Amino acid sequence: MAACALTVGGVVAAGLPSAAHAQASVLLKNQSAKAVVETVDHDARELLLREANGHLITIEYGSAVRDLPHVNAGDKLSIRFVETLGAVIAPPDSPLPESTLTTAKGYVHGHPRGVIAAFRRERATVQSIDLATHTLSFVTTDGESHIAVLRIKAMQDFMATLKVGDVIDITRTESISYVILNDTAAPAADPNAPVVQAPADAANAAAGAAATVPAVPAVPAAPGVPAAPAVPAAPAAPAVSPAQ
Numbered sequence: 604m605a606a607c608a609l610t611v612g613g614v615v616a617a618g619l620p621s622a623a624h625a626q627a628s629v630l631l632k633n634q635s636a637k638a639v640v641e642t643v644d645h646d647a648r649e650l651l652l653r654e655a656n657g658h659l660i661t662i663e664y665g666s667a668v669r670d671l672p673h674v675n676a677g678d679k680l681s682i683r684f685v686e687t688l689g690a691v692i693a694p695p696d697s698p699l700p701e702s703t704l705t706t707a708k709g710y711v712h713g714h715p716r717g718v719i720a721a722f723r724r725e726r727a728t729v730q731s732i733d734l735a736t737h738t739l740s741f742v743t744t745d746g747e748s749h750i751a752v753l754r755i756k757a758m759q760d761f762m763a764t765l766k767v768g769d770v771i772d773i774t775r776t777e778s779i780s781y782v783i784l785n786d787t788a789a790p791a792a793d794p795n796a797p798v799v800q801a802p803a804d805a806a807n808a809a810a811g812a813a814a815t816v817p818a819v820p821a822v823p824a825a826p827g828v829p830a831a832p833a834v835p836a837a838p839a840a841p842a843v844s845p846a847q
Contacts, residue, residue: 627761628689635683668706682781689774700724720778729769
C-alpha cells in the first residue's frame with residue numbers, strides 16, 4: 604500500500620522497548636471523507652478514489668489482501684484514513700523489523716466495510732544530527748541515505764536523545780477504513796453524444812392523442828305539461844219576482 608498515506612487503526616507497532624530506550628510516536632493525519640471509486644485495477648491490485656474536493660487517492664492493497672470487499676467503479680464510499688510515525692532505538696543484536704499488512708472486512712448496518720492497514724518498518728543508522736535546524740540524516744539497511752527535518756516536537760525531543768551511530772527502528776503506519784454505501788454515482792453526461800429526436804410520426808401521434816374529446820350533446824329540456832282546460836262558470840240563477 605505504498606501509494607496511500609492512510610490508516611484507521613493507526614497503531615505504531617515497533618515492539619515494546621524498555622524505559623531505557625527513547626521512543627516517539629506521532630499522529631500525522633486523521634481525517635474522514637466521502638469518495639467515489641474511479642477505477643479498480645485487479646492486475647495492479649490498486650483502487651483509485653476521488654474525494655468530493657477532487658483529490659485523488661491511490662490504494663495499493665497488494666497480493667496478500669484477500670478480504671477486500673468487492674467494489675466497482677462508481678461506488679460511493681465513506682472513508683477514514685490516518686497516518687502515524689514512530690521511532691525507537693533498536694536493542695543491540697535485535698532482528699531486523701519486518702513490514703506487515705493486515706486486512707479485515709465485515710458489515711455495518713448492512714453496508715460492506717473493510718480495513719487495510721500497512722506497517723512499514725525499517726532499520727536505520729544515524730549519520731548526523733543538527734539540533735538547531737532539527738535535521739537528522741540516516742542510512743537504511745538497503746543503503747539509501749535520507750535527510751529528515753523533524754517539525755513535530757515529539758520527534759525533536761526524540762532526536763535530542765540520539766547520537767551519531769545509534770541504530771533506530773522506524774515504523775510508518777498507513778491504513779484506510781471504508782464503508783460501501785450501496786449507492787452508485789450517476790455517470791457524467793457526454794457533451795459529444797448526439798441528440799436523439801422523436802420521429803415525426805410519433806410526434807403527430809402524440810399531438811393526436813392530445814386532441815380534445817367532443818362535447819356530449821345537451822339533453823333537451825322536458826316539454827312542458829299542458830295546462831288543464833278552464834272549467835266553465837255556472838250560469839247565474841234567475842231572479843225570483845216577489846209574490847203579487
